[in-house]
Amino acid sequence: MADLRSEEEQVQALKDWWKENGKSLLIGIVFAVLIVAAWKAWQQRSQQQAEYASALYQNLLEAVVGSVSDQADEASLSTARHLGEQLKTEFEGSAYARMAALLMARLAVERNELDVALAELDWVQTHEPTAAQAVVVKLRKARILAAQGNVEQGLQLLDGLANAAFQARIDEVRGDLYLQQGDRDNARKAYQTALAAGSSGAANPLLSVKLNDLAVEDK
Amino acid sequence: MLQSIRDNSQSIVAKVIVGLIVVTFALFGVESLVSLTGGSNAPATVNGEEIGERELLQGVELQRRQLLAQMGENADPSLLEDDAIREGVLDGLIEQAVLVQSAQNQDMRISDQLIDQLIVGTPDFQLDGKFDRQQFEALLRNAGLTPLTYRALLRKEKLIEQERLGYMMSAFTLPGEAQQVVELDRQTRDLSYFVLPAEPVKATIEISDEELAAEYDKRRGSLMTDEQVVVDYLLLERESLESEVSVTDDELQTQYQTLLENFSAEEQRHAAHILVEVGDQRDDAAAKARAEELLARLQAGEDFATLAQAESDDIGSAEAGGDLGVNGKGVFVPEFEEALYALTDTGSLSEPVRTDFGYHIIKLIDVKQLQAPSFAETEERLRAELVREKSEAIYVEQRERLADISFSSADLAEPAEVLGLTIQQSAPFGRNGGADSITANPKVIKAAFGDEVLKDRVNSVLIDLDNSRAVVLHLKEHRQPRTRTLDEVAEQLRAELVESRAREQLKAMAQEKLAALRAGATMAEQAGELELVSREGVQRATRDLPLEVRTELFRMAQPENGASYASVPMFDGSYAVIALEQVAVADSELSDDERRSIQRVLASGRGQADYRAMLEQLKSEAEIERL
Numbered sequence: 018m019a020d021l022r023s024e025e026e027q028v029q030a031l032k033d034w035w036k037e038n039g040k041s042l043l044i045g046i047v048f049a050v051l052i053v054a055a056w057k058a059w060q061q062r063s064q065q066q067a068e069y070a071s072a073l074y075q076n077l078l079e080a081v082v083g084s085v086s087d088q089a090d091e092a093s094l095s096t097a098r099h100l101g102e103q104l105k106t107e108f109e110g111s112a113y114a115r116m117a118a119l120l121m122a123r124l125a126v127e128r129n130e131l132d133v134a135l136a137e138l139d140w141v142q143t144h145e146p147t148a149a150q151a152v153v154v155k156l157r158k159a160r161i162l163a164a165q166g167n168v169e170q171g172l173q174l175l176d177g178l179a180n181a182a183f184q185a186r187i188d189e190v191r192g193d194l195y196l197q198q199g200d201r202d203n204a205r206k207a208y209q210t211a212l213a214a215g216s217s218g219a220a221n222p223l224l225s226v227k228l229n230d231l232a233v234e235d236k
Numbered sequence: 237m238l239q240s241i242r243d244n245s246q247s248i249v250a251k252v253i254v255g256l257i258v259v260t261f262a263l264f265g266v267e268s269l270v271s272l273t274g275g276s277n278a279p280a281t282v283n284g285e286e287i288g289e290r291e292l293l294q295g296v297e298l299q300r301r302q303l304l305a306q307m308g309e310n311a312d313p314s315l316l317e318d319d320a321i322r323e324g325v326l327d328g329l330i331e332q333a334v335l336v337q338s339a340q341n342q343d344m345r346i347s348d349q350l351i352d353q354l355i356v357g358t359p360d361f362q363l364d365g366k367f368d369r370q371q372f373e374a375l376l377r378n379a380g381l382t383p384l385t386y387r388a389l390l391r392k393e394k395l396i397e398q399e400r401l402g403y404m405m406s407a408f409t410l411p412g413e414a415q416q417v418v419e420l421d422r423q424t425r426d427l428s429y430f431v432l433p434a435e436p437v438k439a440t441i442e443i444s445d446e447e448l449a450a451e452y453d454k455r456r457g458s459l460m461t462d463e464q465v466v467v468d469y470l471l472l473e474r475e476s477l478e479s480e481v482s483v484t485d486d487e488l489q490t491q492y493q494t495l496l497e498n499f500s501a502e503e504q505r506h507a508a509h510i511l512v513e514v515g516d517q518r519d520d521a522a523a524k525a526r527a528e529e530l531l532a533r534l535q536a537g538e539d540f541a542t543l544a545q546a547e548s549d550d551i552g553s554a555e556a557g558g559d560l561g562v563n564g565k566g567v568f569v570p571e572f573e574e575a576l577y578a579l580t581d582t583g584s585l586s587e588p589v590r591t592d593f594g595y596h597i598i599k600l601i602d603v604k605q606l607q608a609p610s611f612a613e614t615e616e617r618l619r620a621e622l623v624r625e626k627s628e629a630i631y632v633e634q635r636e637r638l639a640d641i642s643f644s645s646a647d648l649a650e651p652a653e654v655l656g657l658t659i660q661q662s663a664p665f666g667r668n669g670g671a672d673s674i675t676a677n678p679k680v681i682k683a684a685f686g687d688e689v690l691k692d693r694v695n696s697v698l699i700d701l702d703n704s705r706a707v708v709l710h711l712k713e714h715r716q717p718r719t720r721t722l723d724e725v726a727e728q729l730r731a732e733l734v735e736s737r738a739r740e741q742l743k744a745m746a747q748e749k750l751a752a753l754r755a756g757a758t759m760a761e762q763a764g765e766l767e768l769v770s771r772e773g774v775q776r777a778t779r780d781l782p783l784e785v786r787t788e789l790f791r792m793a794q795p796e797n798g799a800s801y802a803s804v805p806m807f808d809g810s811y812a813v814i815a816l817e818q819v820a821v822a823d824s825e826l827s828d829d830e831r832r833s834i835q836r837v838l839a840s841g842r843g844q845a846d847y848r849a850m851l852e853q854l855k856s857e858a859e860i861e862r863l
Contacts, residue, residue: 063343064345067343067344067345068345068346068347069347071344071345071346071347071350071398072347072349072350074398075350075398078398078401078405081405082405085405085836111342111343112339112342112343112344112399113344116398116399116402116406119402119403119406120402120405120406122406122408123405123406123407123408123839126408126410127408129411134408147338147342148853148857149849149850149853149854152849152853153403153846153850156846157408160410160413161410164410164411164412164413180853181852181853181856182849182850182852182853182856183849183853185849186845186846186849193413193416196416197412221845223417223841226420226421226790227416227420229790229791230420230423230790230794232791232792232793232794233793234792234793234800234801234802
């Protein structure tokens, strides 16, 4: 080394440096520790929150199973509705809340409260559904609308809905809706597309039955 | 140079770089640098997440065990090839990874408590209804898992299940949809049909030799014989060694003595009883009094069997007059046994005996002393046992020798001579195996078409057919696939040609009939002398119509005015002409219960389909790389 200093000189240099920078260094360290601690705490909290929501959802599933079984009991139904509401209000942005709303929609259909079911599905639509959920919700809404007599509105909902994985599902619902309108030709076409699109997936015997029922005589 | 490094390291740029390195190490450790250099060789990655080779191997192993268990003894090794299983298992793992990632991306979580609950609640991990840690760990070890990996596995499964049930359980069926399905399902159709038989048409068809030759040329490529082999083999059987074994009288005697030593003379007693139960209806004292009363009646001369039938609370034996059969010691509860063995004279009765069941009155019917069998009685059996043992020893030794010698010999002549076996020749067989038990054995087929036998033309390794038969193979003849000659296939080709021409002609006939019918002719006119079958109210589930006719019937257009018509080829080559006369819906009224259960079935089908579509969607979005 070029400039060898004595030990005292070195110590003195350190001291000077400390006087100059010590304060800001300490503040910096404290800040860093605080930020890390806050980050950890926040992470833990959100993890706990998610786990709590998960446990609620698990109970909700059990209650739903109980309320749609053969021995449907009122108690599970009210438990299910209570848990569903809780998930939707306290964990509004979570996946569990969306799935809870989907389940609530089903319970509403079972009680023939179609408007309530539509509202639940709308709720899912406005709460950042996944791509698959968005399609499922639209399909279910379209069917409910048609059951309420608004077949045209249901069909509009399906227009422009394109998703390769769901194509067979979409076209089958479209066919059902056309059939409700009495439009057998369009229904047949829709069923045919659905059958072709579904060839990769599992067989759908009901779809074939519906399609065959609309057969025309080949002369 | 050191000076220049020192100078340069003062510059801002250098400080920033050093700072970055420090931060990287502090935050991510050494791994981040190592993983940059070490290339990945994971069997697959899903959105950058690797599926570990270990996971895959574990899955393959598990699958193989399950397959083995299903196939039992006749396991076909070719189905257990790693590669075949691997693909399926890897598909499953990729699917799992896609689903878990989907759940995690939505911030779904499973708490440790839930996992604990699941583990503690699993019946397999319980002993006497309570969770048992050792049982849990032992079971995991058998499956090649640790508690930690098992928890991770459970967590994944649960995550996937939460999302799956979110789709499955939320699917619904609207009342109108259920109605539509029920009406379709209960639809009935009225029809009449007649069948244009194939035989008369076939009888008129002549196939010339030129046509046959042309057909042969056209299909030459698909008229190949299978690849076959004929093998010579040596069969070593334990049973045929039995004749070489001799058993001396001394050995028989020794064996008989051992048998006698192991035989303990045991007394057996034939007993009957009457039970007076102590329970809710009768307390101890009342039962005892009742038992004593019964005993008094017996002593006064009443028949034991009759009384037992009428009064005993032991329903099982009461019908047989209380008879418990002949038993040795250790069958009954101690108090009962003691009382039974205290009786000395046949026909004597015990005082009422208290056991956990209540009060018994016991009757000794007979005492049987079990005699050791005489030498003459057991000689046959002992001789057979000895012969078996000895021949087995020889078999094991000869099996070893056969394996050794055939390995070092060029063909089967030497081992045959040394072991005194005859070389036998198999019938020709292909890769699907032959008819007898040797050529049908999968291990034999595999060896016969393996490199050793087929290419290197050496003796095969020794193959155990079962635990008392073994074979060694040597190739006799390898028959390569060849085109069959015209003579060999003439019959078959002629029949096929006749068949297809007849089908064409019948189809044309059916078309003519259909046209006539649509132009207004009646079914009766068109059927002519053929039998016209008419049925009303045919349902989808009606079984007594030919399958082809029923299937076609429910594919036909609904009649607008009059009837609709169609024709369909039948299994035996004939053609059916069908008229659909009317479509009706049988009673489609549903009770509430029926409607609910139909709705539920349909909803679960829809839920399944939604979930499957979602999975497809996820897979199509994911970046999946397979090695």
